Amino acid sequence: VYVYNALLMKLGLEKDFVAIWKLLDDMQSNECAATNTTFAIIIQLYGKAHLLEECWQTLEKAETFGVKPDSHMYTALLRVLFEAGKVKKAKQLLGRMMQINSELDIRMWSTFIHGLCKNKRLQDAEIFFKQMLDQECVPNAYIYNSLILGFLDVNDPDRALIFYNMMQERGCKPDVYTYNALVRIYCCLDRFVEAYALFSNMEYAGCEPNQVTYNTLLSGLLEKGKIAEADEWFSGMQKGRQVDP
C-alpha cells in the first residue's frame, strides 16, 4: 500500500488521472486495499489541478472501493474548497460533518479556521473558534497561529496580539511559527525593540529561531529603511543561509 501511494503521487504530478484510477483497479485485483489516505491524496491532486467536481466524485468513488469517507478525506476536501475561494461550500460541508459526527477532530478545525483566515473572513473565524471551544475541543498552536496571522493580514495587529495573549492564558505553548508571526507584527508596528526582545524570549522558552525568523526580521527592517540595523543582524548570523531580498 505504501508503495502504491507513492506511485499515485508521481502520476499526479503528471496530472495523469486516467492512470491513477487504473492503478486503483490494479490495487484491488491484487489483495491490496486502498486506504483513506490514498483517496485523500487523490483529492489533493485534483485540487491542485483545479478540478473541483472531481474532488466530490472521489468521495463517492471511495465508497465503491469499500472505503468510507473519513475526516482525513474531508479535511483534504476542505482545503481544496478554501483554496478555490468556495467559502460557502466549505461551511456547508462543515455543517454536515457536525451533524454526522458531532465531535470534529482538531485537524479539521484548524484547516477550516485557517481557510477562513486566508479568505479574510475573520469575523467568521472568530465565531467558529468560539463554537469549537463550546465543544470540548482544545485549540492548539496551529489554530492560534492561523488567527494571529489572519488578523495581521487584514491590518488588525491589535486583535492578533489579543489572540496571542489568549493563547498564553489558556496554556498553549507558542512555537516557532508563533514567534515568527510576532516578529512580523512588531516590525509592521515599527516596534523593533520588542521584536528584538522576542529572541531572548525564544531562548528562554527553548525555541530555536529558524531561517524564517531571521528572514522575517530582515525584510521588516529593510521595509522600514533600517538598513544599518539589518546589516548588523545579517553579519551576526553566519551559520544560517538566508537570502537577502
Next chain:
RNA sequence: GGGCCUGAUCAA
C-alpha cells in the same frame, strides 16, 4: 499491546 503512509499554521 504496537505502528500512523504526503490530512492543518510562518518569510523570500
